[in-house]
Amino acid sequence: MDAKVGVDLEEDLPDAVVIKGEDQIVHKHVKAQVNVDVWKGEEKGVREHYEAQVHVDDRSDDEANIHAEKVEDKCNTNLEDTSPMVDMHNKGVSPSNNTDRSIIVYENLHQMCPRDTPKNLLRCSLLIQTRSKNVVHLPLCPANRAWFKTIYTPDKWLTDEHIDSALYWIRKVKFESPTTQMENCTTTDVLFQQHLDARFQWFIKAEGLFFENDKLLEYCVGASPRLANPWIGVDKVYLPLNYESKHWVLAEIDFITRKITVYDHETYCIGPRKFERFMEPLSTLLLMLLQKIGFFSKRPEIEHGEDMTPWSVEGRELVPQQEKRDCGVFVIKFVEHLIHGESIDSVQADKVKYFRIYLCLNLWRSKIALW
């Protein structure tokens, strides 16, 4: 797969797709290692391909070391069939004096691929390299190819940015379709837990708990994260929680039944005692937070009194079995199902591959909507 090829493709081609054609001219004077990215378009070869191309993810490679990159795409034939807008550009080879890389620009993906089967779309998005340093701008974070690759590659762990972006997308769907029937709920982001843990340390030391412009209270009044609802107006809040930077779980605060439910198949992995300690900040501080924002005075239907005992924390039984390493995807999928008022039983481990691809596509589309 690796060959030393220098390719220079024209950069300013709006709404055009530049795909390397048949001509492959080997250039012997390329000093730096040039990665030849070959998308085989075959399911079988995909894994090996990524493993062989891991170094492409490296930032240093993305920035400087690669002078040119060639993309050969078998699916271009499909694309040509489906979309008349696809142009095939093929330009000669230049020496390695350029720092520009070959640019594959798929803009307006929706219009481009009228028959946008997930597979086709995914293939398009795989080849994306935008003009500015291979980075596309999602609402919450800039994302490069490696970022998307992490989502659709099986067994890869999701990071906080993935969870945040996915939850934002879920909130956005909810926000944009207020008429459809959904649960009256909202979500937080992954940073809520970190604020909470930090604050719990203060609480133990008996320092002042809240102060002006408190980030923690911003979550409760709906100012943060973006497109969240104030807690006063909702029945349920979903929180993604991270356990020691190795496991994602989903917690649900139910204001009506006054309960905290944890959706995690692997509760036993954490261990009952550790689990209790893990949930302690939330269960302890939640009531103080709610009192601070005057929750109970505005929601008289919730019987509270002056009871300050922490709400009970329960592990939800019969959570669908999940494979290891996919818990991030499951958390996102659980939130999606629960917000739409559907049972989470249909979230099964054998569909994870499909979930990952769809998540990737939806996040990719959220970028396009920005432009």
Added chain:
Amino acid sequence: MSDPAVDPPNVKKEAQEEKKTPSEYMTLRVKDKDHNELVFMVRKATPLKKLMDAYCVRKNVELNTFVFLFHGRHLRPEQTPDEAGLGDGDEIDTFQHQLGG
């Protein structure tokens, strides 16, 4: 007596330098979740990686331990302050980078 004679040119020189490069540097305040603050002076055209690494070194932790956010948006190390829309005196929040699987 010689000092005052020497000083004015120095002052002038410094003032000139400041004049020349008023827009080249900016101060950024990096705040962690416990509200401890570190102030960095950075060049506007330097990628933020330098600041991030310096912060991690200062905190005695491995690189990439933290995520850096500005107004809720994640900052990437290859961005420069200008590209990220940062201005003089802006506040960056840091959090632990979290993974899970």
